[in-house]
Amino acid sequence: xxxxGTFIDEISHDIPHQNxxxxxxxxDFAHMKAIGIDTVILIRSGYRRFITYPSxxxxxxxxxxxxxxxxxxxxxxxxxxxxxxxxxxxYDSGRYWDTGNMQHEIDANRYVIDEVWNQYGSxxxxxxxxxxMEISRKTKGAADAFRTLGLQCKQASNGLPTFxxxxxxxxxxxxxxxxxxxxxxxxxLKEHEQEWSEIFSQLNGAVDAVAFQDGHIDYHELEDFFxxxxxxxxxxxxxxxxxxxxxxxxxxxxxxxxxxEKLRLKLEAARRAGxxxxxxxxxxxxxxxxxAYLQAGHLYNRYREYIRTF
Amino acid sequence: xxxxGTFIDEISHDIPHQNxxxxxxxxDFAHMKAIGIDTVILIRSGYRRFITYPSxxxxxxxxxxxxxxxxxxxxxxxxxxxxxxxxxxxYDSGRYWDTGNMQHEIDANRYVIDEVWNQYGSxxxxxxxxxxMEISRKTKGAADAFRTLGLQCKQASNGLPTFxxxxxxxxxxxxxxxxxxxxxxxxxLKEHEQEWSEIFSQLNGAVDAVAFQDGHIDYHELEDFFxxxxxxxxxxxxxxxxxxxxxxxxxxxxxxxxxxEKLRLKLEAARRAGxxxxxxxxxxxxxxxxxAYLQAGHLYNRYREYIRTF
Amino acid sequence: xxxxGTFIDEISHDIPHQNxxxxxxxxDFAHMKAIGIDTVILIRSGYRRFITYPSxxxxxxxxxxxxxxxxxxxxxxxxxxxxxxxxxxxYDSGRYWDTGNMQHEIDANRYVIDEVWNQYGSxxxxxxxxxxMEISRKTKGAADAFRTLGLQCKQASNGLPTFxxxxxxxxxxxxxxxxxxxxxxxxxLKEHEQEWSEIFSQLNGAVDAVAFQDGHIDYHELEDFFxxxxxxxxxxxxxxxxxxxxxxxxxxxxxxxxxxEKLRLKLEAARRAGxxxxxxxxxxxxxxxxxAYLQAGHLYNRYREYIRTF
Numbered sequence: 001x002x003x004x005g006t007f008i009d010e011i012s013h014d015i016p017h018q019n020x021x022x023x024x025x026x027x028d029f030a031h032m033k034a035i036g037i038d039t040v041i042l043i044r045s046g047y048r049r050f051i052t053y054p055s056x057x058x059x060x061x062x063x064x065x066x067x068x069x070x071x072x073x074x075x076x077x078x079x080x081x082x083x084x085x086x087x088x089x090x091y092d093s094g095r096y097w098d099t100g101n102m103q104h105e106i107d108a109n110r111y112v113i114d115e116v117w118n119q120y121g122s123x124x125x126x127x128x129x130x131x132x133m134e135i136s137r138k139t140k141g142a143a144d145a146f147r148t149l150g151l152q153c154k155q156a157s158n159g160l161p162t163f164x165x166x167x168x169x170x171x172x173x174x175x176x177x178x179x180x181x182x183x184x185x186x187x188x189l190k191e192h193e194q195e196w197s198e199i200f201s202q203l204n205g206a207v208d209a210v211a212f213q214d215g216h217i218d219y220h221e222l223e224d225f226f227x228x229x230x231x232x233x234x235x236x237x238x239x240x241x242x243x244x245x246x247x248x249x250x251x252x253x254x255x256x257x258x259x260x261e262k263l264r265l266k267l268e269a270a271r272r273a274g275x276x277x278x279x280x281x282x283x284x285x286x287x288x289x290x291x292a293y294l295q296a297g298h299l300y301n302r303y304r305e306y307i308r309t310f
Numbered sequence: 311x312x313x314x315g316t317f318i319d320e321i322s323h324d325i326p327h328q329n330x331x332x333x334x335x336x337x338d339f340a341h342m343k344a345i346g347i348d349t350v351i352l353i354r355s356g357y358r359r360f361i362t363y364p365s366x367x368x369x370x371x372x373x374x375x376x377x378x379x380x381x382x383x384x385x386x387x388x389x390x391x392x393x394x395x396x397x398x399x400x401y402d403s404g405r406y407w408d409t410g411n412m413q414h415e416i417d418a419n420r421y422v423i424d425e426v427w428n429q430y431g432s433x434x435x436x437x438x439x440x441x442x443m444e445i446s447r448k449t450k451g452a453a454d455a456f457r458t459l460g461l462q463c464k465q466a467s468n469g470l471p472t473f474x475x476x477x478x479x480x481x482x483x484x485x486x487x488x489x490x491x492x493x494x495x496x497x498x499l500k501e502h503e504q505e506w507s508e509i510f511s512q513l514n515g516a517v518d519a520v521a522f523q524d525g526h527i528d529y530h531e532l533e534d535f536f537x538x539x540x541x542x543x544x545x546x547x548x549x550x551x552x553x554x555x556x557x558x559x560x561x562x563x564x565x566x567x568x569x570x571e572k573l574r575l576k577l578e579a580a581r582r583a584g585x586x587x588x589x590x591x592x593x594x595x596x597x598x599x600x601x602a603y604l605q606a607g608h609l610y611n612r613y614r615e616y617i618r619t620f
Numbered sequence: 621x622x623x624x625g626t627f628i629d630e631i632s633h634d635i636p637h638q639n640x641x642x643x644x645x646x647x648d649f650a651h652m653k654a655i656g657i658d659t660v661i662l663i664r665s666g667y668r669r670f671i672t673y674p675s676x677x678x679x680x681x682x683x684x685x686x687x688x689x690x691x692x693x694x695x696x697x698x699x700x701x702x703x704x705x706x707x708x709x710x711y712d713s714g715r716y717w718d719t720g721n722m723q724h725e726i727d728a729n730r731y732v733i734d735e736v737w738n739q740y741g742s743x744x745x746x747x748x749x750x751x752x753m754e755i756s757r758k759t760k761g762a763a764d765a766f767r768t769l770g771l772q773c774k775q776a777s778n779g780l781p782t783f784x785x786x787x788x789x790x791x792x793x794x795x796x797x798x799x800x801x802x803x804x805x806x807x808x809l810k811e812h813e814q815e816w817s818e819i820f821s822q823l824n825g826a827v828d829a830v831a832f833q834d835g836h837i838d839y840h841e842l843e844d845f846f847x848x849x850x851x852x853x854x855x856x857x858x859x860x861x862x863x864x865x866x867x868x869x870x871x872x873x874x875x876x877x878x879x880x881e882k883l884r885l886k887l888e889a890a891r892r893a894g895x896x897x898x899x900x901x902x903x904x905x906x907x908x909x910x911x912a913y914l915q916a917g918h919l920y921n922r923y924r925e926y927i928r929t930f
Contacts, residue, residue, distance in 0.1 A: 301641065329915050602913060
């Protein structure tokens with residue numbers, strides 16, 4: 001199972017920035033392409049007051065800061081140059097995290113989607129939308145929000161595809177700022193299936209693919225959860241992608257690149273489950289030869305050796 | 311607002327050492343100078359049993375270890391070579407942190423100041439003193455200690471300037487070893503002004519500048535707090551510097567280099583408030599092209615591009 | 621006191637992997653040899669489901685994953701090439717950590733020892749065994765387990781030497797995943813001596829050397845604890861090694877390379893106590909010129925300068 005897509009983690013929640021300029025991004029897209037990545041996904045276009053493009057709307061309504069560079073423009077230009085697809089990740093106001101209410105995200109993105117499509121929709125590489133709300137099974141109103149936002153994206157853009165990337169509420173589903181790396185009250189396989197089937201049943205026509213994050217369960221649980229995910233995706237007419245996390249959740253430093261063996265276990269489980277596509281969170285910190293984490297360059301080499309054996 | 315000074319974080323509380331020798335320090339001062347830094351400030355000359363110069367007094371009285379190299383001599387020589395100013399940071403016995411009593415720091419430094427001036431006062435680059443006690447508004451006896459130590463420094467050295475670098479007790483004022491990155495009970499702007507006005511009113515003639523750390527409040531709070539700081543500094547005859555932290559307080563890894571956009575927001579707020587000088591904590595880990603954190607080299611490049619636009 | 625041995629931290633508990641391949645390991649052994657390291661110790665041959673060599677037994681009985689590369693073979697070949705000694709670290713099922721019962725470790729390793737000796741015993745560099753159970757004074761059944769496992773290793777391999785590397789239950793003995801760096805209820809020197817004397821009295825003929833980890837006590841406590849360790853080792857006929865930790869336990873990032881001064885303090889304390897050998901945990905992350913942590917390369921340089929003065 002080859003990784004053919006990666007998130008771009010600007011604006012970041014919990015991964016320190018690398019402070020790259022245009023030159024480094026251009027070089028990184030070339031590194032991606034060399035191992036078969038054809039899709040880049042902006043993880044979110046903004047988070048609270050930090051934004052990736054100079055949005056008049058977000059600066060006026062949410063007090064966002066004028067960004068020093070237009071990253072959306074930069075990414076689209078570099079994606080155009082390298083013949084890659086760009087997915088735009090919606091704005092995250094942070095208010096859902098504070099209040100549990102998804103309405104803020106719907107309201108904010110109603111404007112963002114139009115603004116972005118007007119400004120950037122003509123780029124050849126603009127190929128889809130990422131509904132960036134990271135949710136789990138307990139997120140109230142998630143299905144409604146996904147449905148509304150997905151339809152808005154499609155309406156604005158002549159039906160470009162949309163996807164979501166939720167997490168499995170497994171034993172490693174702890175906050176990044178927490179001092180622990182696991183918890184006791186993990187979801188059971190049966191609860192997972194029930195609750196996500198209910199959510200997926202409401203997404204018809206609004207969401208095209210689901211890419212569950214693969215890092216919150218133990219490696220020996222991958223097979224069972226992946227089989228259920230594939231079954232649900234098939235039932236509800238979604239493409240089934242895996243979001244193969246390339247950082248290591250098992251270490252006290254949160255987060256550094258994953259051990260190659262672990263990434264391989266996860267990709268092979270996705271292949272065996274018949275998944276449609278693998279994307280990763282994310283290449284530039286955790287797999288890139290020019291990452292500030294030098295382990296990433298070695299992971300790149302190990303991964304390259306691995307895909308040569310296919 | 312250009313950064314013209316940097317702390318040197320030896321002895322470090324919470325930033326892992328880079329294990330540099332004379333060659334790396336020489337090269338780093340050159341990197342600093344290339345972006346306009348003319349002042350280096352030894353953050354402290356010792357902390358508990360670890361010291362930067364072979365102090366007979368501290369080895370005898372505080373059981374300090376013989377240091378493998380005389381860093382004070384090294385820094386003064388390199389500062390002389392590059393035509394930079396060196397500020398000496400006082401000794402921190404650690405006892406204040408344990409007991410809440412500042413008297414230990416006053417007693418220890420009474421001897422340290424004389425010892426240091428005798429040994430190193432003739433270096434051309436020895437240009438000032440940093441009263442290294444990091445305090446906040448609730449530190450009992452802080453004003454007294456600053457006053458006493460500031461006067462001692464000046465008496466010993468024919469009136470060389472002194473400065474302090476306290477923190478604002480904002481929402482990000484949590485211990486480095488804490489697993490959290492923010493707290494609930496942040497100081498209000500009004501309390502901040504009342505309490506620091508009271509402290510500053512006692513520093514006349516003993517302290518020349520105050521460089522509040524800029525990282526404990528949120529970015530949208532900078533404007534208000536900086537305005538108050540400048541007003542207080544003016545009222546009490548202090549120079550108003552900003553200590554622009556170049557590490558990121560918003561991430562679970564404590565600490566890696568800051569995102570350039572955040573540093574820029576802080577420097578521009580200081581400029582708008584009419585601050586006199588910007589220093590940073592600190593160049594060698596977080597902004598240097600030769601830092602072990604490669605994000606720092608990229609921050610250096612982004613910062614260099616930024617100051618070219620002035 | 622020169623460091624002449626190092627652990628190899630595969631499989632790792634809490635240090636992120638570097639994702640090295642055969643080329644990097646070959647180069648690393650050369651870097652080790654250049655500063656006088658003649659012994660490499662595989663810290664453990666497996667931990668829970670992750671293993672370093674394709675053990676039929678562990679895959680069948682413990683559900684272990686097929687490893688992507690046979691690291692034991694790789695290390696033995698590289699050790700042969702560079703004329704170094706290899707110690708094999710036993711398997712850690714993780715069950716002791718969960719249940720407090722050492723019997724699982726004894727049962728699992730009964731088979732592992734034979735399997736490994738059959739597969740790899742003919743390598744010239746296979747020179748000893750490391751009983752990998754990291755224990756402290758309160759570990760029930762530790763002496764029994766060490767005795768049983770040590771005797772099994774010796775029986776299988778014509779008496780090759782064995783060693784253990786326990787920790788001192790000092791103030792820095794906190795879990796890596798904990799958000800703190802020290803605790804209150806540290807062991808006293810007297811308790812340490814009583815409890816370890818009792819353990820050591822049961823190891824006769826089964827264990828040849830003890831290498832206490834040196835990082836859990838404060839630097840000014842080294843002298844007293846090291847003197848007691850040497851006295852106990854002499855009394856019970858054990859060689860007394862030090863496990864000089866080359867990572868820094870005093871920092872919020874867990875873990876980066878240690879400040880050279882601290883390593884020097886620990887090595888000099890071991891020398892003064894008359895220790896027989898110094899090993900380190902561990903070279904490849906924390907002292908290697910090719911470590912992903914660039915501070916490690918500088919530590920390598922400082923250490924090399926230091927040993928040239930002998």
